[in-house]
Amino acid sequence: MQIYGPFRVSTTQQTSGAQRTPAQAPPAPTGKPTATPVDQLDISSTSAAASTGINRLDGTSQVAGGGEIRIDRVAELRRQIADGSYETPEKMDAALDRMLDQFA
Structure with missing residues (x-):
């Protein structure tokens, strides 16, 4: 089948309606209950704090570049x-000056 745009379809096969297959009956219960496995993850509070990087008492956290984030x-x-x-005009001028210095 080839489709040319949203309204034109070219095919060499018949375009008849879909055919339904008869529904199958569900399998009969065997008498044994089936337990569904459950995924679970337990993280200690120490590990959770270390993974976020916020584990310091001074209100800072470590970042990948070796710097610190002052929360x-x-x-x-x-x-x-x-x-x-x-955003003040002074801050915008300073940012523009820094950007122009980088490209100059």
Whole structure:
């Protein structure tokens, strides 16, 4: 079968309706109950904290580049972005200057 666009179909076979097969009866119960396996994962609180990287008492976390994320600073920046006070003309000029320095 070849399809040419959304409305044109070319075929060398008949395009008759689908044929239904008779429904089969479900298998008879054998008397033994079948248990369905259940997947389960248990992670200790120590492992969970280590996997997220937030396991330090000083409010920072390790990142892949070897630096640290200051969670309090991230929260402050998110608040500024949400209330619209983050983008100031001075910050935009500084960012533009840094970008132009990289390409120059």
